Amino acid sequence: MTSGVSDKVPPGYRAIVMPLSCGEAEIIRPGDRVDVDVTFDHSEISSIKEPRAATLLQNVLALEVQEPKTNQGCGAVVLLLNPVESRFAFLAMDHKKLHLSLRSRGDAEVRPMEIIEFRKLFR
Template identity: 40%
Template structure:
C-alpha cells in the first residue's frame, strides 16, 4: 500500500510543479513591447503613405499639424486661416506600417511621454498630421513659429 501511495505522489509531483510554474509566470510582470521604455507610450499616428517612404524604425522625427485657425486681423475681423505648427520635435520612431500603395494611409508608431501622446491624439482629431525625418545626430530642439501663407507672402 505504501508503494502505491508513493508512486501516486511521485506521478503527481511533476504536474504540481508545472502548475506552480504556470502560477508564477502568470504573476510575473509582462515585458514591454519592443521599443517601449518605462514612462513612455507607443503612440500610433496615421499619416499619408508617401510620408513613410524613407522612414524606418529608430529614426527621429518632428510632428507637424495643419489646421484651420481663427485669426484676428488688424481691423479686428475674424477670419479662418490654414496654419501649420510643429507640435513635437525629436521623437523616436518605434515602428512603421507602410501601405501597399503610396496613395493609401500608413501608420507610424512613436515613443512619446504621456503629455506628448495627448498632443498627438488631439492633432489627429483636429487637423492633418505630417512628419519630417531628422538627419542622423540632429537632436536639437528649436522654438518654432507657426507657419501660414499670410506670413510667407508678406
C-alpha cells in the same frame, strides 16, 4: 516567444500609432527621428479662417513602421512619446492634419515652437 512593441517602450513613455502619407511611408524607417507638424485653419476675430502650421513635437523616435493591412492607406508609424506628448498628438490627430518631417541622423536640436501663418509666405 516573440517580443511585442511594449517590450521596446521604456518606463514612462507611450507608443502611439499615427497614419502615414504615402510619401512619408517611403522615407521613414524604424529608428529614425521625426518632427510632427500640424496644419490647421484659425480665425481669431473674424469668421475668415487663415491656414497655419506649427511643429507640435520634435525629435520623436519612430519605433516601428507598419505596412498597410489593406489596399487603403499607406501604413502607419509607431511613435515613442511621453504621456503629455501623446495627448497633444491624439488631440491633433482627431481635429487637424498631421505631417512628419524626417530628421537627419544625429540632429537632436530642439527649437522654440513657432506658428506660421499662410500670409507670411508672401512677405
